[in-house]
Amino acid sequence: MKAGQATTAVIGGGLHGLACALALVQRGQDVVLFERSWIGRRASGATAAGVRTLWRDPAEIALSLEALERWYRMDALVGDDCGFRAGGQIKVAESHAEMEALAARSARTRDLGFHHEELIDPRELRRLAPMISEHCVGGLIARRDGAADPHRTIAAFRGAAEGYGAVIREGISVMALEPDAGGWRVVTDAGNWSVRHVVNAAGAWGGQVCRMVGEAIRFGYKASMVFVTERVQQAFGPVFSTVGRPLSFKQSSQGTLVVGGGIQGWADLEKGSTQVDFRALARGAAAAQTLFPAIRNVQIVRAWTGLEGKTPDLLPVIGPSARAPGVFHTFGFSGHGFELVPLVGEIIADCIMHGRSHYDIGAFDVARLLV
Amino acid sequence: MLKPDLLIVGAGPAGMSAAIVAARAGLKVVVVDEQPTPGGQIWRGVEANAGTSRGRALGAQYCSGLATVRAFRECGAVYWPSTRVWQIEPTLGTYVTGPGGTRVITPRLVLIATGAQERPAPLRGWTLAGVMTVGAAQILLKNPGSVPSEAVWIAGCGPLALLYAHQLVRMGGAVAGFLDTRPSTPLRESLRLAGRAVLRSSGELAKGASWYAELRHRAGRYVPGVVDLQALGTDRLEGVRYRTAAGRVEEIRTSLLLIHEGVLPELHTVRSLGCEIQWDAGQAAYRPVLNEWGECSHPDILIAGDAAGIGGAEAAVHRGRLSALRILQRLGKVAAEPGMTEENCRTALARALALRPFLDRVFRPRGEIFAPDDDTIVCRCEELRVRDLRAALAGSVGPNQLKAFTRAGMGPCQGRQCGLTVAALIAAAEGRQMSDVQPFRVRPPLKPVRLCDLAGLADEGLSS
Numbered sequence: 092m093k094a095g096q097a098t099t100a101v102i103g104g105g106l107h108g109l110a111c112a113l114a115l116v117q118r119g120q121d122v123v124l125f126e127r128s129w130i131g132r133r134a135s136g137a138t139a140a141g142v143r144t145l146w147r148d149p150a151e152i153a154l155s156l157e158a159l160e161r162w163y164r165m166d167a168l169v170g171d172d173c174g175f176r177a178g179g180q181i182k183v184a185e186s187h188a189e190m191e192a193l194a195a196r197s198a199r200t201r202d203l204g205f206h207h208e209e210l211i212d213p214r215e216l217r218r219l220a221p222m223i224s225e226h227c228v229g230g231l232i233a234r235r236d237g238a239a240d241p242h243r244t245i246a247a248f249r250g251a252a253e254g255y256g257a258v259i260r261e262g263i264s265v266m267a268l269e270p271d272a273g274g275w276r277v278v279t280d281a282g283n284w285s286v287r288h289v290v291n292a293a294g295a296w297g298g299q300v301c302r303m304v305g306e307a308i309r310f311g312y313k314a315s316m317v318f319v320t321e322r323v324q325q326a327f328g329p330v331f332s333t334v335g336r337p338l339s340f341k342q343s344s345q346g347t348l349v350v351g352g353g354i355q356g357w358a359d360l361e362k363g364s365t366q367v368d369f370r371a372l373a374r375g376a377a378a379a380q381t382l383f384p385a386i387r388n389v390q391i392v393r394a395w396t397g398l399e400g401k402t403p404d405l406l407p408v409i410g411p412s413a414r415a416p417g418v419f420h421t422f423g424f425s426g427h428g429f430e431l432v433p434l435v436g437e438i439i440a441d442c443i444m445h446g447r448s449h450y451d452i453g454a455f456d457v458a459r460l461l462v
Numbered sequence: 463m464l465k466p467d468l469l470i471v472g473a474g475p476a477g478m479s480a481a482i483v484a485a486r487a488g489l490k491v492v493v494v495d496e497q498p499t500p501g502g503q504i505w506r507g508v509e510a511n512a513g514t515s516r517g518r519a520l521g522a523q524y525c526s527g528l529a530t531v532r533a534f535r536e537c538g539a540v541y542w543p544s545t546r547v548w549q550i551e552p553t554l555g556t557y558v559t560g561p562g563g564t565r566v567i568t569p570r571l572v573l574i575a576t577g578a579q580e581r582p583a584p585l586r587g588w589t590l591a592g593v594m595t596v597g598a599a600q601i602l603l604k605n606p607g608s609v610p611s612e613a614v615w616i617a618g619c620g621p622l623a624l625l626y627a628h629q630l631v632r633m634g635g636a637v638a639g640f641l642d643t644r645p646s647t648p649l650r651e652s653l654r655l656a657g658r659a660v661l662r663s664s665g666e667l668a669k670g671a672s673w674y675a676e677l678r679h680r681a682g683r684y685v686p687g688v689v690d691l692q693a694l695g696t697d698r699l700e701g702v703r704y705r706t707a708a709g710r711v712e713e714i715r716t717s718l719l720l721i722h723e724g725v726l727p728e729l730h731t732v733r734s735l736g737c738e739i740q741w742d743a744g745q746a747a748y749r750p751v752l753n754e755w756g757e758c759s760h761p762d763i764l765i766a767g768d769a770a771g772i773g774g775a776e777a778a779v780h781r782g783r784l785s786a787l788r789i790l791q792r793l794g795k796v797a798a799e800p801g802m803t804e805e806n807c808r809t810a811l812a813r814a815l816a817l818r819p820f821l822d823r824v825f826r827p828r829g830e831i832f833a834p835d836d837d838t839i840v841c842r843c844e845e846l847r848v849r850d851l852r853a854a855l856a857g858s859v860g861p862n863q864l865k866a867f868t869r870a871g872m873g874p875c876q877g878r879q880c881g882l883t884v885a886a887l888i889a890a891a892e893g894r895q896m897s898d899v900q901p902f903r904v905r906p907p908l909k910p911v912r913l914c915d916l917a918g919l920a921d922e923g924l925s926s
Contacts, residue, residue: 131866345869367549369549376914376919376920379917380914380917389912391911
């Protein structure tokens with residue numbers, strides 16, 4: 092690759108940017124990836140790393156099931172299993188009304204032809220989660236789901252992409268995108284690059300990259316919080332969420348408990364700064380304690396706030412730009428993009444190289460968000 | 463008192479002195495401290511010990527803290543003992559958990575007086591049971607007054623190690639041996655640093671010299687210029703190996719080793735707020751960037767005492783008072799005591815700090831501490847060795863990525879034990895100065911907090 096020239100420039104060094112870069116270099120393209128701070132600095136490094144097909148928006152189910160298969164052969168894809176453990180994901184019902192909601196959901200998904208979610212009764216729930224509170228009446232489980240290690244995932248995707256020849260430039264900001272003969276000029280704070288294609292994988296800043304190519308969209312951000320405890324002896328296999336509370340609860344492979352659930356902290360997109368709001372996070376702690384009363388004395392050792400793009404319908408933006416030929420989007424995963432990482436990179440690579448993907452990505456078209 | 467004028471974190475010499483000035487002047491002051499009684503580390507338990515034989519053994523300087531503690535008790539400040547501050551938001555919302563449960567305080571100003579911590583000094587085998595710090599051992603002397611039944615081995619450098627040995631002997635304990643890791647310093651150069659302070663502080667100097675003399679006389683063995691210190695054992699400490707100044711490798715058998723390599727400002731709270739810090743080469747430590755009042759880069763936070771830079775108890779008292787005077791000025795009040803003027807405080811502070819450059823030079827830690835060998839554990843929580851971190855350093859930039867790669871600093875100590883060593887390893891690997899390397903970003907909470915204590919803040923969802 093000549094300095095300042097590449098076939099494709101990827102903007103954003105989170106997992107989706109890395110996965111795109113990997114898929115493109117595997118298909119023989121020259122790729123340069125620009126990351127403003129460092130690889131995995133934002134949502135990818137802050138995620139609770141759930142590998143979840145459970146309770147997805149119907150529009151995402153097919154993609155998430157396809158992505159899940161890739162998690163089972165991650166080692167072959169990126170040279171590491173990324174710490175993926177398939178302990179299942181369970182949405183817990185705390186009342187009969189909630190159990191009915193789960194049953195209705197289950198019926199709807201089956202009608203759509205999907206069979207990955209299964210209703211479980213209290214006995215099966217207690218078999219899977221012996222420490223769960225007495226009041227829980229059942230749940231909905233996706234048995235092949237699980238969770239991974241976010242930092243191992245970042246390292247593996249980065250290593251694989253670089254191994255195939257992707258050029259990763261950290262600490263470089265993209266300032267502007269200008270149409271250029273047959274492609275785009277990427278104006279950065281460290282010189283210009285001429286490329287044919289641009290991938291917008293800028294996460295919370297995906298809307299700003301859209302504006303660079305004249306594509307104003309309705310777009311916001313999420314500042315979801317996570318906290319982690321000291322290591323505990325108890326074994327919690329599955330990842331737990333609830334119908335009625337903001338909670339995602341799991342035990343990491345290190346033995347710590349990782350609690351999230353989309354409770355919002357504070358963020359300043361312009362400064363790129365975030366702040367934990369413990370008053371809000373208390374609801375997550377209360378929910379975890381309600382589900383598992385035995386953990387009430389476990390010590391919380393760290394908490395943080397991620398920063399992630401959010402669309403009005405909470406579906407990602409995947410596919411070509413509506414207005415700028417040669418620009419492709421993969422951002423706005425609205426807090427549930429981690430599981431989709433190993434698939435979406437391939438989809439974007441196919442869009443770039445073949446003009447289309449054989450997956451149905453119509454629901455993720457940026458056109459729906461144009462103002 | 464959830465909206466006081468001033469919140470003071472720490473009831474040591476600086477925190478108490480500031481509280482006395484501020485409360486007497488009419489401010490609403492809340493003082494939060496982790497210990498059950500006031501005094502900080504230096505005057506820990508002084509109310510119970512002063513006037514007893516234990517108090518006398520701990521010395522006159524220790525007992526002198528009683529007057530400050532009494533004045534603090536009576537000054538009108540609200541005092542919450544046994545209470546942890548585990549989060550301060552940039553808008554000063556402060557989360558504390560104590561016997562009264564978890565509360566959020568929103569003061570107008572915050573004074574951080576969290577004191578010092580012992581400098582983490584990784585050596586091979588330092589995680590073995592039977593190895594503890596001199597600071598921890600001194601806590602035992604002051605609290606339950608338990609004197610180790612066997613003669614102890616002490617290895618290290620710094621006034622606290624000498625003071626401990628002195629106090630231990632006075633309380634009937636015995637020093638089996640003192641492995642002095644202090645690098646030799648040209649006496650003339652050091653004394654020049656003390657300058658005219660030598661004349662004014664001759665008493666202090668004489669006291670230090672007498673501790674040394676006592677140590678050489680009373681300790682079973684005194685070994686100067688020790689390097690390559692290593693704790694031996696499989697499950698617990700069995701012995702210590704070291705090299706003498708003459709280059710001879712020696713080994714002793716012991717089941718207890720006390721280590722100490724000086725003290726550092728406790729900066730966890732300060733750094734969590736993004737306050738600017740700088741590397742102080744003289745003290746081989748990071749310290750906050752402060753003006754002459756203790757004001758830092760956050761407009762509503764002040765820092766006093768050893769957290770502002772190591773100065774000792776006497777300096778902490780005067781720094782605490784100066785910060786309080788500044789706070790009074792900012793909130794439109796004046797000090798109630800006639801002699802409590804800026805000028806008097808500055809004169810007293812200068813006197814208290816006069817000997818400091820000399821002490822810093824004489825007790826400057828050996829370079830080995832910042833460059834332990836490959837086999838030494840750096841991050842105790844995650845049991846990571848120097849070699850693990852060096853390997854990860856090849857592919858990462860900066861401490862925060864190193865943390866993500868290796869989990870160093872992610873455990874319950876939150877990087878307090880490994881942060882400085884990691885910064886030093888990065889500086890060495892990249893040929894940079896410590897002043898160019900920042901330690902890990904601090905993640906909240908500042909101290910571990912029980913799940914139920916956080917849950918208690920939620921409006922709904924309590925199961926109990």
